[in-house]
Amino acid sequence: ATHAPPDKDCASITPPYARLLEKLAVVRKILGGRPLTLAEKILYSHIADPESVARGGIKRGETYLQLHPERVAMQDASAQMALLQFMSAGMARCAVPASIHCDHLIQAVDGAESDLERSIVTNKEVFDFLESAARKYGIEFWKPGSGIIHQIVLENYAAPGMLMLGTDSHTPNAGGLGMLAIGVGGADAVDALTGTPWELKAPQIVGVHLTGELNGWATPKDVILHLAGKLTVRGGTGRILEYFGPGVFNQSCTGLATIANMGAEVGATTSTFPYTPSMRGYLQATRRGPVARAADEAAAKGFLAADEGAVYDEVIEINLSELEPTINGPFTPDLATPLSKFGTFAKEQGWKDELSAALIGSCTNSSYEDMTRVADLARQAKAAGLTTKVPFLCTPGSEQIRATMERDRVTEVLQDVGATVLANACGPCIGQWKRDDKKGEENAILTSFNRNFKSRNDGNSQTMNFLASPTVVTAMAFSGKLSFNPMTDSLTLPNGAPFKFTPPVGQDLPSAGFTPGREAFYPEPVPEPQPDTQVVIKPGSQRLELLEPFTSHFSEGSGNPRGLELPSLKVLMRVRGKCTTDHISAAGPWLKYKGHLTNISENLLITAINDEGGEVNVAFDHDRDASQSETDTIPGVAKRFKARSQPWALIVDENYGEGSAREHAALQPRFYGCALIVARSFARIHETNLKKQGILPLWFADKNDYSRIGAGDVVETIGLADLLNGAPDASIKLRVIKRNGDVFEIPTRHTMSSDQLKWLRAGSALNYIRSQIQQ
C-alpha cells in the first residue's frame, strides 16, 4: 500500500532554539562578545554547563567542551555494540531521542526484493535483537529496506542548529541542513544516550568560501572531491569545515549534504552551512514545515549563520564557476584528478582502458536531484538507442526516494538502459556485494560513493575504486572506458553516427512532492519505552554476545605491580603506513559478527603490514631471549598474549585509525589485552574510541622513535601515575627495554583530558559511567 506514513511529530524534532540561544548568550558574554563562526554558535549553545567556560575560556584546538547532543542515530552494524554497551549501563530509557537504521547488513546479489528477503533471514537474530532493544528503550526502529541511515536522518530528523551524534562516520551528511552532526563510536553514543555530557576538544574551524556557480557537468560532489584533493585525508583532522559565501546559496539542500557527507574523507569532525532558502524548501517538502518556521525565527535572531567578522583558523577559496568534474582514486579519496586529465592519467599508470562496473546511489548521492540528473542522461542515451556497457547498479537512499523515483518514472528509464535497482541500503558501498566474476583480477569500478579503501566494495584488493559524481559515473557506464570524457567525447551509435551527451539537468525537489512509499517501512514516531520487553539474544549465538566489562589496568585484580603506571607491556608489532579502521577491523564478511566481540576479534589487523618484514597479517611471538620466536597471524599472536595474560602495546604510523567511527577497531585490541598504542599520529575519532575502551594513546614526540621499537620489546610508562594523581602538566615518557637488553627512554605527548583519565583509571568509559549511575 502506498499512503502517507504517520504524521511527523515536529515538536520532538525541533531544536529547543530558545534554550540554545540563552546558553549561547551566556557563553558569548564570557567570551567578551567576539564574533563567532556558525560552528562555534552551535557547539557553544550545547555546552552542558556554560558557566564552566568562564573558568578557562575556550581555545580552539585546546579546550575540551562538555556537550549535550539532542539526538543519536545508529546503524545496524554499530548499533549492536552501542546497545550492548548501553544495556550494561543499567538505564530504563534513553536520555535523548534515538533511532536505529537497518542498512549495512543487506547484501546485494540480484535485486531489491530478493536481496532484502534473503538478508532478513540471514540476519534475523541481529534484527530481532535491535528491534527488541528499540522497543524496550523507546528508540525509533527503521527496519531493513527502509533506507540508509544518513538519508533517513536528513529526511526526518536533521534541523538547522541541532547537534547530533551518529554511530557512523558519514553522520556529517546531516550538515546539509545547517547543523553539526558528528560521527562517533558506540561508547560516545552511550554518553548521549545516558545523558552524560559528551566531550569534544573544541575543533579548529576552517572556512570554505564558495563563490561563483556550478555549471555544465560540475555538481556538489565535485566540490568535495576537489577539496579532498587539496586537504588530503588528514587535512580536516580536529577541524570543522564551515562553508560560507554566495556559492552556498546556489546549492540544493541535498547537494550540501553530499558535500558534508564526504567531509569525513578529509578527517573533518563535521561540516556545516548557514541556513539557506533551499534548506527551508527541503524541510517543507519533507513535511517539516513547523521546523522550518522555528528555524526562520532562530535565523532572524542571528543563530544560523556566522557573525560578521568571525575568524576562521584557515580560509579556503573555491570558485564554483571554475570547478571541473573530478575523479578520485584509486584506494584513497584524496587522489583527485580533473575529468579532462583522467584518461591520460589512467594511461600513464598503465591501467587497462576498461571499466568493469558503475555504481550510483548510497548515502552520498541518492537525492532526488542526483537521480533526476542521472535519469536525464539515461533518457538521452535511450533515445539514441544506447544501453550501458557494464553492470550498472543503483542503491536508492530511502523508501521515500525509491517510491518517488518509481512514481516519476526515473526507475523505469534507468532500468531501460540496463540498471539493476538494489534495496534501499548500503549494499556494495560497505562490501555487501556478491561479485564473483572479478575475484583476484585487476579491474576498475566507478562509484558515486564516498570511500574507496582497498577491498572495500567487493573484497578484492585488485579492484580499483574511483569516486565521481553520479552523472559522470552514469555517462561512463555507456562507454565502458576509463578514457571517456563525456564533456568532450562522443560515443558511436550502432549506425556509426556519433552521439554526445548534453550536460544533464535535474530537479532538486519533485514537483508533485515526495511520495513516502510503503507505510510498513516507517516506525512509530517517538515510541514510549516498554520496560517489560525481553531483549532477544539467542543462547549460544554466534552473532551476539553480552559484554564483559574490561578490567582496569590499575585494579587489584589486574595483577599490575606498577601502581598507577601501566603494567610492563610487550610490543606485539610495529604497523607500517596507512592503517585505517578497515585494516584494524575489516568489514565485508566480518560485519555479521559486529555484536560478538570474541568472534569479530579474529579479524584484528588482518590487512595491516608488519614493518618488520613488510608482510601482511604476519606477527612474531618472541621470547625475551629471541630463542623461541614463532610466526603467526596478527590475531593469532594477540590470542597467545591474551592466553598468557600478557598485556601488550602496538607501535603505529601516521593517522592511525583513519576512516570510520568503527569502535570495534578499539574494542578488539582491548579484548586481547592491548593497553597502549604509540603513534606518529592518530585520527580523531579512533583516538577517542581507544580512550573510551581504556587503551592509552600516546604520540611520539620525535617521530623518528617509531622505528626504534619493535616486536618483543618491552615498554613501560613513566609519569602516567603523576597525571592520574592530578598533576595536569605531567608528561609521559616510555622506557623501552629492547630484546637484546638495551634500555632507553623516549618522550611522548598525550591528549588525555581529566575526564578521559577517569575512563583510563576505571578500565573504560563505560565502567566509569556505570559507577556514576550506581552512586
Ligand code: SF4
Ligand atoms: Fe552506508 Fe556507504 Fe553511506 Fe556508510 S558510506 S552509511 S556504508 S552507504
